Amino acid sequence: MHRGKGMKFVGDSRIPAERKPNIPKDYSEYPGKTEAFWPNFLLKEWMVGAVFLIGFLCLTVAHPSPLERVADPTDTNYIPLPDWYFLFLYQLLKYTYASGPYNVIGAFIIPGLAFGGLLLAPFIDRGPERRPLKRPFATGFMLLALASIIFLTWESVATHDWEAAKAQGEIKEEVDVEIDKNAEGYQLYQKNGCVGCHGDTLTGSGANPSLVDTGLKPEEVAKIAKEGRGAMPPGMFKGTDEELAKLAEYISTLESKK
Incomplete structure (x- = not known):
């Protein structure tokens, strides 16, 4: 702008004077290859x-996620x-x-x-x-x-093994039982490593069954300890026959509080 000469406007060719509608590009010349x-x-x-x-x-909604029992960090078999x-x-x-x-x-x-x-x-x-x-x-x-x-x-x-998985995560009712840890049968229970599978309270853990309220006779318990049953392999008991008889007698008498 110069004094006394008026004002001059300079246009920018990059800016369109008229606003055009936002129409997508025509892709008909490339059928099946591209689209907007x-x-x-x-x-x-x-x-x-x-x-x-x-x-x-x-x-x-039709199949909700199944719930399992509370996590037990001491259960090494899970x-x-x-x-x-x-x-x-x-x-x-x-x-x-x-x-x-x-x-x-x-x-x-x-x-x-x-x-x-x-x-x-x-x-x-x-x-x-x-x-x-x-x-x-x-x-x-x-x-x-x-x-x-x-x-x-x-x-x-x-x-x-889906059956074992179902058993190890099954929600079980807590068993209320008094355990005399000074009893000879309990001492033999600990001595032979039964605690690792059936727990301190003999109520089992995961896929390992509870030894309370089994309803088994002493000779049946002794047979299972020797020959095994289910996931329990044979030969788990390493003590003498006399110790086995005392342990079997002890387990067969365990009953929960009613």
Whole structure:
């Protein structure tokens, strides 16, 4: 602007003088290969996500999660089981090459390579094609990952001892019983390591049954101690026959308060 010459306006070609409506780009020249992210693609994603979310909500209402007994840190026989979506990793850690001294391989290296491959897949396969057959790397990798997860999950479910799992987590009514820890029978009970499975109060823990109110005769108790029963293997009692008779007599007389 110069004095006495008036004012001059300079326009910017980057700013349109007229506001145009927000119309998505025409993708008709690329049929089946690309589409507008909003609203076409995003709307499909939301619809699929809503269907799965409603399905999961209905499943949780129809089949609520089962409750187990209160956690007992002294129960060394309890075998935890992860949720279903981690069963494939749980099964992987059962194999020799991924457990024990090789636990780092099963817990970190193999899952790290798998998930790292998923993260790198968009950078490795950058083709514009959307048909699975024309994207062999991405399609093959996803099919391999899916087949591995399904196989390992199936193996975990098929090989797990569900009866023992149900017994170890079963909510049991607390038994009120007076235990004379100075009695000879209790001393033999402790001496032979029975406490580790049946507890200080002889009421059992997890899958190990209670020794109170068994209704068994002394000779039946002695037979189980020698020959075993259920999850209890034979030969657990290491004492003499006289000690076994006293222990069996002691266990057969244990009764809870009514």
